[in-house]
């Protein structure tokens with residue numbers, strides 16, 4: 532037992548000793564080969580693919596990275612991911628692989644990637660396993676290794692859909708070394724650029740996507756701390772700023788919803804006596820909005836906040852619901868008590884319940900209140916729909932929204948005043964009461980003569 536412990540201690544000391552020792556690796560310059568196969572064999576004959584270049588010197592290996600972005604495929608808001616077709620290019624120097632041959636004339640030559648040491652760089656925010664479509668692994672005379680891989684990758688995105696469908700997103704591609712900390716591997720961008728070609732300066736904009744425009748491509752180089760105070764990893768980030776082209780949602784959602792909300796003000800033009808027509812119109816529009824809600828929920832993830840589109844759908848929903856409620860009130864005011872009243876004393880009841888003395892004139896509240904409500908809403912509701920649309924989709928400051936509210940209230944008051952004036956000009960039914968003595972000895976009966984206009 533003791534022997535085992537001693538042996539283990541000795542083994543550990545040896546390992547630590549070798550590991551901590553400052554070994555300066557020999558730089559072999561391989562020369563004089565007549566073919567590349569022989570050159571490759573010779574280069575890797577004493578090569579240790581497990582140790583990084585410069586291991587033991589105390590210096591970190593610098594890996595230069597570059598992303599060649601071919602196509603930004605699509606952003607899936609439901610999954611919170613985006614797909615990118617790209618090449619990940621890595622370049623580093625391995626002093627063990629310096630050679631000098633006249634065969635290449637300064638060109639790089641392809642070597643078997645399994646023979647050499649390779650950094651374990653991966654995308655930190657990848658949402659699916661990294662599988663290279665194609666790869667190329669090249670070596671240049673100065674020991675410069677170049678590793679390019681083609682990926683069709685799905686990345687996780689942190690989406691903020693508050694302004695949907697007028698939203699902009701920042702999509703990150705984060706490169707980090709999996710097992711080497713920043714004391715052993717440092718990631719840096721290629722001197723020729725982090726992203727190639729630069730989609731902003733390149734007029735052909737290789738990143739074109741049908742639903743998005745690319746605004747900016749930013750690069751950064753930082754360190755990432757996995758466990759606070761423990762290990763830091765070198766981290767490279769490319770942030771792509773994209774803005775949604777909202778045309779699809781404007782033609783398929785916003786314009787139809789806008790029209791439906793406007794159409795709901797058509798019900799105020801329908802006679803309040805046509806109960807089934809008005810209720811039918813309101814309920815049909817309500818169902819149309821509900822079907823839009825279903826459609827939209829298939830396009831958007833379940834989030835804890837309302838997007839602009841949600842707000843607009845809710846506003847349209849409210850306008851139609853308001854139309855139904857308004858009709859209920861109008862109907863109730865117009866026909867209150869009529870169904871329950873007995874035919875015999877209907878007239879008498881009507882006189883007491885429906886007429887109110889206003890100076891010498893009796894004003895028919897049953898007719899002018901519903902008329903004022905319907906007539907004013909014919910104009911106020913379309914204004915309200917436009918205001919709702921502007922509040923949802925225009926980029927308004929708090930002041931702008933307050934201003935819009937004030938404008939809406941002022942316009943509504945103006946419309947109300949105008950229509951009230953109009954109604955009192957021709958619409959309000961004034962009634963004069965005459966006492967008529969009935970010939971055959973009955974009690975005096977009150978007869979109402981309806982007449983229009985001011986007397």
Ligand SMILES: *[C@@H]1O[C@H](CO)[C@@H](O)[C@H](O)[C@H]1NC(C)=O
Nearest residue numbers: 563564565566567568569570
């Ligand atoms: C490559 O060179 C080596 C020795 O330099 C030789 O043995 C081998 O036959 C050569 N291979 C070819 C394909 O020429």
Ligand SMILES: *[C@@H]1O[C@H](CO)[C@@H](O)[C@H](O)[C@H]1NC(C)=O
Nearest residue numbers: 552553554555587588589590
């Ligand atoms: C290792 O050796 C190199 C060159 O001989 C020297 O510059 C470096 O400081 C050494 N590192 C350590 C950790 O001793």
Ligand SMILES: *[C@@H]1O[C@H](CO)[C@@H](O)[C@H](O)[C@H]1NC(C)=O
Nearest residue numbers: 560562563630631632633672
């Ligand atoms: C490479 O070889 C050529 C001739 O074989 C020689 O002139 C040159 O100096 C060598 N270069 C290096 C870096 O060894």
Ligand SMILES: *[C@@H]1O[C@H](CO)[C@@H](O)[C@H](O)[C@H]1NC(C)=O
Nearest residue numbers: 591713714715754755763764
């Ligand atoms: C590693 O990252 C940490 C945190 O940013 C930093 O303090 C440290 O200097 C870095 N080490 C090296 C060798 O760059």
Ligand SMILES: *[C@@H]1O[C@H](CO)[C@@H](O)[C@H](O)[C@H]1NC(C)=O
Nearest residue numbers: 720721722724725726749750
């Ligand atoms: C990183 O971005 C800055 C600002 O956009 C730019 O000036 C710089 O050239 C970029 N660096 C690389 C390596 O692409």
